[in-house]
Every structure is written in structure tokens, then in C-alpha cells.
Amino acid sequence: MNPFIPPARRVKIDLRHYRVLAVLIFLLLPLRQESPARGHAPGDTLFGRNQYIEYLPGDLPLIFAAPHGGDREPDEIPDRTYGTMVTDSYTRETVLAIRRAFLEKTGHLPHIVISHLRRTKLDPNRDIEEAAQGNPYAEQAWREYHGFIDAAGDSISRHTGAGFFIDIHGHGHPKKRLELGYLISGSSLRQSDNTLNGGSYARGSSLRHLAQYTPDTFAGLLRGDYSLGTLFEQRGIPAVPGKEQPYPDAGDRFFSGGYSTRRHGSVSSGVIDGIQIEAWYEGLRDTDENRRFYAGVMVQVINAYVRHHYGWEDITRAGIPQKPQPAAIKLSIAAPNPFSASTTIRYEIQGRKSRLAAVLYDSMGRLCHRYDALPVTEGVNTFRLSGAELSPGVYFLNFRYSGYTETLKLLIIH
Ligand SMILES: [Zn+2]
Known part of the structure; x- marks a missing residue:
């Protein structure tokens, strides 16, 4: 109890607050009933505290996230003292270009989650300890970021029964190609198809759920005719793994997926599969025109991929995939x-x-x-x-x- 306020007075103040609260609740109730989905409809914008984290809800069973493209450096969050600090330039702009491309081609929107904080302040693609390094405001932003992706995933799970999470990054490696991270390391990708099809690789990947019912083998999912890598390569964007480049060579730097791919993909549970896509800079991320090209190819590739592996209708024509009859x-x-x-x-x-x-x-x-x-x-x-x-x-x-x-x-x- 606060020793500076006599008990009787405290009670009086509290009662008055209750009355104000009751009036507020009364005023707010009808509003809520009229629009129960308010704030989570496609086309809305939701922000976390201080607008560090932005969520643009969608109606397609797809989630794109940009963890490393932010530039805000608030004083209330000191710089992180260890870990990676490099910004993935223009990845925020890239996911927004992807959103526009889906809207143009399908009339529908994927879910988008963006961190506006510079990576020196928050790294959402790490566990909370390394991500926020003990700062409560950074920790809150981290929870909001993953909470928004979780909310999008829950809504997709209920409506479609399966979905895809795509974590958008930029790399500075010498080879100009997309690096597709399914939690399968470069040395694992250098194994034969037979070895990859053995079962344990699929169970340890962010495509664990999809691997159970794609018509393809697991190696096919990674580098077959309908793998993301092959579909990108066919449309002029080199990628590894895929049919042309089935694995990174020993000694090549290769990102195989980080915290978010592990958390929001299907490796431990759930029906949302995941991937980390690392794009090189010049020609894909650097100008408006190049980002439009990359985004346009992304729509085509994802559409071909989900039709083949998930059995969905053409989303550029049929719109939102429905929950299929259970197999x-x-x-x-x-x-x-x-x-x-x-x-x-x-x-x-x-x-x-x-x-x-x-x-x-x-x-x-x-x-x-x-x-x-x-x-x-x-x-x-x-x-x-x-x-x-x-x-x-x-x-x-x-x-x-x-x-x-x-x-x-x-x-x-x-
Ligand atoms: Zn990154």
C-alpha cells in the first residue's frame, strides 16, 4: 500500500475510476460488435509500440517478413554489443513491392511483417536474448514482431489449413544467386538425392509439413522441377538449391535459414512451411525497377509452387485457396x-x-x-x-x- 495516501481516499479514487471505466466500456461495446474483425482485415495497418514493428494483414495463405531492412535508431534502445549488425538494404521496400505485385496479379494480399528498427537496435532473426540484449523496449518489439507472424499463421491455419512463410533477406556473398534456406546446410545439400530422401532431412527442415504430402520426394522439393530454386532460375533469377545449382560448393558461403525460419516454419509443429530467401543486391534489391522485377517473378514462382505442391488452384485466377477436403x-x-x-x-x-x-x-x-x-x-x-x-x-x-x-x-x- 502507498503510505502517502490515506486508505479512505484511495477507495474513493478507485470507485470514481470504475465509474469512468464502466461508461467507456458501455460506449465501446456496440462499436466492437459491429466490426469484430476490425484491425485485422486485409488492407489495414497495425503497429506495435512506437511504430517499430508494422503488420499489414492479408487474405492469402502467405506471410512475408523483412527483419533486417529497418533504419530507425531510437535513443531509448542502446546499440547491441554483440552479434551481426549489417542492414539488408531495401528489403523493406522489397516486401512492399511483393505486396503490390500480389495485389496486381491476384487482387489479394499476402501478410507482411516489417521491423523498422536498425539491426544495431534489434535483430528479430535471433532468439530474444541475442536479438534485444536485455533492453525492455527492444524485447517488446521482438515480441510484437513474432506475435504478428504468429497471428497471421493462426489465421491461415484456420482458414486454409496450410500456408507458407517467407523470410526476406539480402546477402553480400560473391555469387549472384538467391540462397534458399530450408534449415538444410550446404554440406547436407551436397548429399545424394537418395540420402536426402531418407526421412531425417525432411523432418529437420522448415518444409516438414509439406514433405508429408507433396507429390514429389524431399530432394524434389529442394531441387526438382518444381523446387523454388528451379522455378526462379527458369525466370531469370539464379538460385541455390535448384536443378541448375543443386548445392553450394564446399567453401561457398551459404545461408540455410535462421531463427524465424525455424520458429515460423513447420520443423517442430504446425501447417505453415517456411523458407529464408537471401537475395543479392545489384539487379534485384537496388532500384524500384529491379525490385518490381524480383517481386513479379516472386508472384509467378510462388503461384507455380503452391499449385504443384499444395494442390491449390491458380491464385492469380481463383483467389484465396480454401481449406481442401481432408485427404x-x-x-x-x-x-x-x-x-x-x-x-x-x-x-x-x-x-x-x-x-x-x-x-x-x-x-x-x-x-x-x-x-x-x-x-x-x-x-x-x-x-x-x-x-x-x-x-x-x-x-x-x-x-x-x-x-x-x-x-x-x-x-x-x-
Ligand atoms: Zn538478413
Whole structure:
């Protein structure tokens, strides 16, 4: 209790405040009911404290962020004393050009989150400790920045069921190409496609969610015909990884994705996949005209990418993707069963295309065989399962399809 104010007087003041508050609430209530979505509609602008962080809500299932393009240097936040301080010049202007390009081509808006603070004051692409270095105003800006991306992600998850987060950066490396960061390091990218398809790389990447149901393999997602790198390269913007440049050479500097890609991509959970895109300066970021070119290509590339991998309609024509019918697999039958040499498994696929894998266990739960990338055409599919190498007994074939699992019991006799 404050010793300088007698208790009776405090009560009187508080009561008066309650009355003022009640009147305010009464006045504000009808307003809120009329427009419940006020402040989060596409076309609005939201700011955090002191306008350090800006959020432009969208209606497409896409989020672009610019963490390192800010130039504000408020006195209340001292300079950071360790970490990287380099500004990614014109990345703020780049995400705004991307926003305009989407609006022109689709009539819809992606979500945009921008930090206006210079990187010497805040680095949103680091954990809060390194980002804000103990300053409460910088910490608040950091929370607002990631809070806005979280809010955009939640809204996309509810409406579309899947989405894409793109962290926009600029690099100063000697090779003029985009560096695409999926949390897969340069040395991992130098592995063979077979190794990358092994499963653990997909699980450790910011495309973990998408890898479960793209029609492509994981290596295909990174550098196949419909990888972002290949799609950019085809439109005149070199990129690594992609078909032309499947990996950075040993000794090349390469950014594979930072804090935001890890936090807002799907590596640990969720349905929002993520990527960090690092663009070189001269020819892409440096002038209005070049940023318009980069932004225009971005719209084409993202559109081709989401149509192929997510199965969405053409967003330049159909607009906002809707939540698709949940994918489902109906196991009909293994015939013959029991069997000796081989059996044919028949199953039906419904809804959007996804990746289908199956794992065969024996009755003790030991893994006997893994079947990757089984056929997934709409309707009835079949595949042959050989029993020749297996000893007689009961087996369980466990199908995994877009988050669903189903198990078929098999009996092998010889
Ligand atoms: Zn950066």
C-alpha cells in the first residue's frame, strides 16, 4: 500500500475510476460488435509500440517478413554489443513491392511483417536474448514482431489449413544467386538425392509439413522441377538449391535459414512451411525497377509452387485457396491373404494428393520393410508385396497418409 495516501481516499479514487471505466466500456461495446474483425482485415495497418514493428494483414495463405531492412535508431534502445549488425538494404521496400505485385496479379494480399528498427537496435532473426540484449523496449518489439507472424499463421491455419512463410533477406556473398534456406546446410545439400530422401532431412527442415504430402520426394522439393530454386532460375533469377545449382560448393558461403525460419516454419509443429530467401543486391534489391522485377517473378514462382505442391488452384485466377477436403485413404483388401509368394494390396485415395508410405512390422513390432512413395492416383491403386523373403507368421502393414494411419493384418505361410 502507498503510505502517502490515506486508505479512505484511495477507495474513493478507485470507485470514481470504475465509474469512468464502466461508461467507456458501455460506449465501446456496440462499436466492437459491429466490426469484430476490425484491425485485422486485409488492407489495414497495425503497429506495435512506437511504430517499430508494422503488420499489414492479408487474405492469402502467405506471410512475408523483412527483419533486417529497418533504419530507425531510437535513443531509448542502446546499440547491441554483440552479434551481426549489417542492414539488408531495401528489403523493406522489397516486401512492399511483393505486396503490390500480389495485389496486381491476384487482387489479394499476402501478410507482411516489417521491423523498422536498425539491426544495431534489434535483430528479430535471433532468439530474444541475442536479438534485444536485455533492453525492455527492444524485447517488446521482438515480441510484437513474432506475435504478428504468429497471428497471421493462426489465421491461415484456420482458414486454409496450410500456408507458407517467407523470410526476406539480402546477402553480400560473391555469387549472384538467391540462397534458399530450408534449415538444410550446404554440406547436407551436397548429399545424394537418395540420402536426402531418407526421412531425417525432411523432418529437420522448415518444409516438414509439406514433405508429408507433396507429390514429389524431399530432394524434389529442394531441387526438382518444381523446387523454388528451379522455378526462379527458369525466370531469370539464379538460385541455390535448384536443378541448375543443386548445392553450394564446399567453401561457398551459404545461408540455410535462421531463427524465424525455424520458429515460423513447420520443423517442430504446425501447417505453415517456411523458407529464408537471401537475395543479392545489384539487379534485384537496388532500384524500384529491379525490385518490381524480383517481386513479379516472386508472384509467378510462388503461384507455380503452391499449385504443384499444395494442390491449390491458380491464385492469380481463383483467389484465396480454401481449406481442401481432408485427404483420406481407404484400405480395401490384401488378396490373397494368407499368402506365400506375394499378395496385391488395393487401396482407395480420396481428396487432395498426398505422399503415401507404408511400413511392414512383424508380430513383435520389428520393422521388416519400408515402402516409400507408393502410387497415389485418385481412386483405386494397387501394389504387390512380396512374402518370399519373410518367414511365416503374422505381419502388420501400417500406411501413413497425410497425417492418417491405417493398418492391415497379413499372414504369411510357406
Ligand atoms: Zn538478413
